[in-house]
Amino acid sequence: NSAAKAPPTPSPLRFSKFFQSNMRILITGGAGFIGSHLVDRLMENEKNEVIVADNYFTGSKDNLKKWIGHPRFELIRHDVTEPLLVEVDQIYHLACPASPIFYKYNPVKTIKTNVIGTLNMLGLAKRVGARILLTSTSEVYGDPLIHPQNESYWGNVNPIGVRSCYDEGKRVAETLMFDYHRQHGIEIRIARIFNTYGPRMNIDDGRVVSNFIAQAIRNEPLTVQAPGTQTRSFCYVSDMVDGLIRLMEGENTGPINIGNPGEFTMIELAENVKELINPEVKIISVENTPDDPRQRKPDITKAKELLGWEPKIKLRDGLPLMEEDFRQRLGVPRKN
């Protein structure tokens, strides 16, 4: 019949997109710690419209309060394990609890978030032709047998451990990204994020920097989990956000490590926090959790060469910036 032969009508959404010069950007997990700093940076550009989707499991509206009501900003309560349809040009897919205590709290939900959540966001990217960036993790290297870790290392991960919902979840998420890229031509970017710290971390996040700073401010002992010689490398959040945007805007799929190569043992971190924040505080040793990686330090050669990126803020400069924010939220002003 004649109706079947009628030419397809262009979708009004696609049509309007053709004329608009604004970049519409979706950030999943945009109410979280890194996500909300990313929102701040992207909103500085007047050509960007930012849509945040967050289920507020670990994120908070408070982190975005200065943008609520802004004409270029939208906030949606949404869980990425459900499909989402929005017309966007770029997707920063950050949504997933990232602190061990939170991602282990409901491990089945964590793996669903990583697998089904990433599938849903890739489906969206495919449907609307958006470029998608996944924030993967240094945890894909597991308890690494090479040091520092570069992107070609395949990792040493326990597939059935208590951390697997997160690290294996992110590994599957990376696989999905590359399969959509190869099979459907989706433009993908993968960042492997190393430990990140800064203002707006949840005070009860449970991770080491936020724990030590809150403990030092409250004059409670700093809890170094045994043996204390395990290492991590800590990146200040503004450096992290800068790296993510460069990766999104650049021409490389990644995976690319984004992190600060300055490596510290947990005992050294505790000593730095003690010296900078509260010289009176005690440092104690407490029991560790299973499968804790013994060492972690990013090789950032690729980020330097391909993105022209390297972190600028040293740990000893970043800790006081975070202390300031924690003091305000805890209501404990500095003594002198």
Ligand code: UDP
């Ligand atoms: N850690 C610690 N004290 C704390 C919390 C964590 O010594 O109060 C140690 C933990 O054993 C690990 C490191 O700090 O070796 C980093 O842990 P975190 O949970 O911050 O992040 P992860 O890198 O393990 O995801």
